[in-house]
Amino acid sequence: MNIGDKVRLLRAKEQGVVSRFLPDGMIEIEIEDGFRIPVVRSELVLVSPLEAERLLKTSTYAPQKTVTPSAPAILSNQGVYLAFVPVNDREYTLHLINNTDWEVPYVLGEESAAVGGGVQFRGLHSGVLKAKSQQKMNDLYTHAKFEEWPTFVVQGLWFRAGKASLRAPLVKRFKARAATFFKNKTTVPVLLQPGFLTQLDAENQELSQQDPAPARPNQPKPTTIRPEDLKAEMLKPKSDTSAVSVERPSSVVDLHTEALLPKGQEGRGPADLLKLQLDTFEKALENAIASGMSDITFIHGVGSGSLRTELHKRLGKHPNVKFFEDAQKQKFGYGATKVTIK
Numbered sequence: 001m002n003i004g005d006k007v008r009l010l011r012a013k014e015q016g017v018v019s020r021f022l023p024d025g026m027i028e029i030e031i032e033d034g035f036r037i038p039v040v041r042s043e044l045v046l047v048s049p050l051e052a053e054r055l056l057k058t059s060t061y062a063p064q065k066t067v068t069p070s071a072p073a074i075l076s077n078q079g080v081y082l083a084f085v086p087v088n089d090r091e092y093t094l095h096l097i098n099n100t101d102w103e104v105p106y107v108l109g110e111e112s113a114a115v116g117g118g119v120q121f122r123g124l125h126s127g128v129l130k131a132k133s134q135q136k137m138n139d140l141y142t143h144a145k146f147e148e149w150p151t152f153v154v155q156g157l158w159f160r161a162g163k164a165s166l167r168a169p170l171v172k173r174f175k176a177r178a179a180t181f182f183k184n185k186t187t188v189p190v191l192l193q194p195g196f197l198t199q200l201d202a203e204n205q206e207l208s209q210q211d212p213a214p215a216r217p218n219q220p221k222p223t224t225i226r227p228e229d230l231k232a233e234m235l236k237p238k239s240d241t242s243a244v245s246v247e248r249p250s251s252v253v254d255l256h257t258e259a260l261l262p263k264g265q266e267g268r269g270p271a272d273l274l275k276l277q278l279d280t281f282e283k284a285l286e287n288a289i290a291s292g293m294s295d296i297t298f299i300h301g302v303g304s305g306s307l308r309t310e311l312h313k314r315l316g317k318h319p320n321v322k323f324f325e326d327a328q329k330q331k332f333g334y335g336a337t338k339v340t341i342k
Contacts, residue, residue, distance in 0.1 A: 001027070003316075004309045006047040009039060015047065020325065075101045075160075076320060078201050079290035082152060082174055083134075083188045084141065085195035092196075093139040096154070098129035099189040099290055100201075101320070103159040104170070105129075108137060110150035111173065121153065129156075132320075134190045151175045154200055172200040189292045248291040249284040252336075254299045255307065277307055282314075289320050289341055297327050301335040311337060 001007070001018060007029060008015040016031035026038045079099030084092040098104050107126045114120035125137050141149060156170035181196055188195040255277045257265060265273065281298055288296040300307045315324045320342050327336035 001041070001044070001046065002309070003312045004305055007044045008047055010043050010045055076286050076289040077102070078286075079189060079199070080104060080154075080156065080170065080201040081189065081197050081199050082154065083191065083195045083197050084176075085188060085191065085193055087139060090142055090144065091139060092141045092143070094137040094141060094152075095134050095188070095191060095195075096125075096129060096137060097134045097188060097190050097197075099132060099292070101131045101160070102167075103128055103130055104156045105159065106154060106156040109153045111153055112150050122150075132190060134188075146176070146178065149176050156200075170201055174198055174200070187292065189290075247287050248293065249287050249296065251293070251295070252297045252299065253280070253284045255281060256299065256301055274307065274310075278310065281311060285318075285339065288339075293341060295338060295340045297332070297336055297338045299327075299332060299336045302333075303335075308335075308337065315339060 003018050003020065005018045006015065007018055007027075014029075014031050014037070016029040016037075018027055019030045019036055020028040022028055022038055025041045027041050027044060028036050028038050029044070030036050077100060079097075081097040081099070083095040083097050085095060086092055096106065096108060105126075105128045107123065109121050109123045111119050111121055125135070127135060129135055152174045154170065154172050154174070158164075158167040158170070181198075185194060185196055187193070188197055254260075257273050257277070260276055260280060261268075268276070277300075284296065284298070298311060300311060302308075312324065315321050315337070322340040322342045324337055324339045326334070327338040
């Protein structure tokens with residue numbers, strides 16, 4: 001028995017559609033006029049095809065179609081960060097954050113100019129970051145010596161048990177720049193504390209902030225930054241989180257083909273349109289999880305019910321979905337699902 005199946009009560013005349021599974025063996029069904037009632041699972045029986053045909057003649061429920069291809073799990077593939085969390089008005093602790101569904105074996109070190117030329121690397125930490133976890137590195141960084149902070153180097157691999165696509169190793173360098181560093185104050189994912197954040201696995205990063213060239217002895221020294229200016233900047237409230245590179249989706253995502261293809265369907269068949277809708281759904285959900293959103297709503301419409309059924313099927317198996325339910329009917333009618341993220 002799945003969400004969207006037509007059922008009837010054994011000891012009553014009511015018929016309806018399964019809308020939600022409740023604890024303790026209870027199932028919520030939606031009967032005529034939009035009323036929902038909880039029923040013990042043992043008191044329900046699936047409606048036969050003949051009964052379903054008769055039911056459709058007297059109700060507004062659309063026939064449910066089952067999408068046969070099995071869909072891969074929706075994964076949060078992006079969301080590895082370096083985070084500097086203020087301890088007080090003078091000091092920071094450095095954290096490595098993994099807000100993805102992958103395990104990340106990592107090495108963290110510092111690069112600095114070596115005596116006599118070249119670059120010297122100093123290893124700091126190594127280990128394995130589990131999915132949705134963080135690791136405190138050290139608390140040796142003060143704003144008074146901000147201009148002396150080293151270039152941080154993070155090397156990582158991607159691991160998931162079982163079948164998974166092969167991903168290129170993560171190798172990123174980060175040199176904090178005062179002009180951009182203090183614009184990134186936000187709530188740190190996983191840690192859920194305010195801090196200064198830079199994403200390591202983003203596809204597009206400013207070159208001045210990410211992957212700088214190794215320091216050389218004959219390079220001109222950077223402009224001196226006064227500690228009092230850094231202190232004032234750190235204590236200044238920040239609301240600009242635009243520098244975080246995960247594309248934060250809208251809180252409401254419209255999956256209607258008219259919204260996804262405003263210039264027309266261009267000869268795409270029903271299978272192509274359904275794939276486009278599911279791909280858009282998966283990408284929006286993945287980015288919502290990676291960017292730390294608490295919930296997101298998908299408008300899928302009523303139609304034949306195949307899209308709604310497939311979305312609910314995938315949401316029911318997703319480890320990062322706390323629960324999902326029909327969105328406000330006053331605003332979206334019967335064609336939207338609200339997803340609450342863990």
